[in-house]
Amino acid sequence: MDFESPDVEKDFPGLYASEAGRKSNESDLSDGGDHEKPSKKDLLGRRKDKKESKKDRGYAALAGESSPEEDTDTKSPSKSKKTKSFKFPTKSKEKREKSRDKEKVLEDVSKQRELNEKEKKKEKEREKEREREKKEKEKREKLKEKDKEKEEKAKFKLESKEKLKDDKKEKVKETKEKVKDKDKEKVKEKDKEKVKEKEKDKKDKRLTKVPSTVTSGVPFEEIFTLGVALPIFGVPLHQSVERSRCHDDTGLPLVVRDSIDFLQANIKSNQLYRVEPDKIKLQQLRKLYTDRGPTFPYHWDVPVACSMLKMFIGELPESILTQELHGQFEQATAISEPQRETTMVALLNKLPSCNLALVGWIIRHFECVLANEQINHVNIQTLCTYMCPALGVSQNLLAYLVNKAEKMFPDVYLTKYVPPLLSIPPDFPENANEISTELRKQESVLNQIHSEMHAGVVTADRDQQLWEAQRIVTQLKRKLRLVQKSVEPTSLPLQQHSIDDKHDEQQIEQTDEDKKQDTPNDLTDSKETESELKSEIQDPTFPVDFDSQTEFPVEFDSQTEFPVEFEDNFEFKEKENETEVEKPKLTEKELKVLRLQLENAEYLQLKSLLQAKINSEQFEIVKLRSHVALKNKQEGQKEKEIGQEDIELKQRLLKDNAMLEQKRLTLVNQIFQERVACIQLKIELAMKEIMSKS
């Protein structure tokens, strides 16, 4: 969504003219263009005009009567120039002169009248808009930049919504008119046009705020925006899955799943992969999916479902076997048998999960189709003729995959999709499994709505859906909790957390919980070990200290940033009792959490311990330094008398010291390792204890 800062056109209201300029431009183009071969732009322009003529017919007629000036204006070129130059100083004037030169005066005149009217109307609107915006701007300037953007986004949505609504009406009209010679390509073209138009709108940055009465309560248009903003056809597979997915973890786009479900139900039909579909029906269905609308049985028939599948796959920007692996797949068909299978399986495993799911489902479905060849008369040849062009794979490869479907995709089972419930019926099973399956689906729905809203698709309708989905999720969660409570009446709040977390799929909560309950269960242990550790660490380090006094502060400085947390100990002790009481049966996840908590506590202990030690050593260093300084003063005179022997001795000592230093370092390392091992063992012990207690 790239749109420029809204300030620009507030500062330069003249920019609005570009919009009208464009329009006149377009109509001129269509005038001048060849009418036998309507180009995209031509179509667009005409549509606009059509729309205009429909919309403003009454207005135009009225204006024509009430203002005779305008009539003459359109008839006489000289006068029309004046009015035009008044509105559009340079560009449109020239263009219009050009178009007049082309001797299409009659057509031109009527169009210009419409244009003039349109322009006048727009200008009035714009002026109002500008005033309103000035006020709004002052208000908004107080707001943070971020919110500004949001607002503009919403505004843009509203605006484009109106545009699209109009467009859509036109589109529908056209579909009816040109139903017979309409083919797939044209559809694509239209989609492109839509996108183009949208982009133009962005560039124009008209901030015409559509009165809410126009758009609200018209969910049709609102959903249409969703389809345009987040299309599901002709986008990368993973996007399509994100935008319109099955909410049951299969990772398939809904349209594919529904098509396959329908075809599986009609696996014995003799129309499978053979009969051309009813184009209108196909388009209707496609539109429904694009708009995320619900489909009903009457939307479906076998040829349409086949075509849907083909269309979806054919419009993917990339091969379903992915760009980089496709070639390898094709090459693998040439390998001789035992290796071929393993190669294929290996290649399949390299596919992204959504691609793998799609391929798996399609191939398993084809397998089913061919298994019923006796009845539906579809053989591999028919299938290849129909699907290979869309799939973009060779017949060989497809045939191979279908033949080996079971080995290639052992985990794929074609189950019918059960969509998430729209409300929870009172007789919903009180079964933890079913509740959590449904909960997963509902959360998937909820996530999708959220992501759509974050993408900027915000409508009253969506809002309502969001609240509803959220309510269902809450209801299910509550239900699940109740069920679990009744199953384990002794279970305690702590456990509920972890169960909830599981469904929340949010690690954040996990960490929250960790933070919240820094409750080590074996604090008494760690307290005991404190003294142990102390002796452990002191023994090896202290003797060396004298050799390398200066090193110590440097080495431990990095650790000084840790705050001393002796207080923790007291807290832990208090909480200990709680955890002792709250001894629920432990889930795997909870065990993990518990383990982490224990570890956390242990390390905190260690940290504070080391910190204390550092402090004491620093004190020691200061003390020793003063000693050294004192001695240096006393022995200052003796220094001069140092002879050869002394130097040798000094060097030897230095060597020894270096070696000792080495040893010291390895020892320190060893201590740390031992300590970590100790902690691990302690945790093991504590866990076992907890397990045995529970």
Added chain:
Amino acid sequence: MSKKPAAAPTLHKVIMVGSGGVGKSALTLQFMYDEFVEDYEPTKADSYRKKVVLDGEEVQIDILDTAGQEDYAAIRDNYFRSGEGFLCVFSITEPESFDATQEFREQILRVKNDDNIPFLLVGNKSDLADKRRVPLDVCRERAAAWHVPYVETSAKTRDNVDKVFFDLMREIRSRKSDDGRATNGDVRGKKRRKIKCAIL
């Protein structure tokens, strides 16, 4: 906003906001199910619907319980837009949560772009009077500055729990009828609001 079928009772959409751990969920659950949950469990988002009788009229209330934690702020924002009234909750034992109300208030006003959005400042945990750290005067002062009512509640003792929800619903209702009549909502809204505070 959204049109409701004429047959269904009026729906008021209430959103609970406030820092983490101040008792938004506790208030909501107390209102919905008359239960008090001792254990703390951060909310991501929860939504509830209840039929209530508001001054003799049967209405539905949708309550959206939002996350106090910033982790879920993105989700929260999506809801703010569709809320019709807000309960801004803080804990009287926690000055930080009181400070945070300012932020929430600003955020709501930004999203709704409406200074007179039905809004109640709610000081929760009034049962913990001995641990009180936000003086009553300060709370009242802020509420007055915002031109919103201030109510102290206790989700534990159910003190004032119904009151905050019903007060807010009344505000939403009057606000809606004002909008419906397309009158100048500002003056009337304020007047009504003040009258309403005195009712309970």
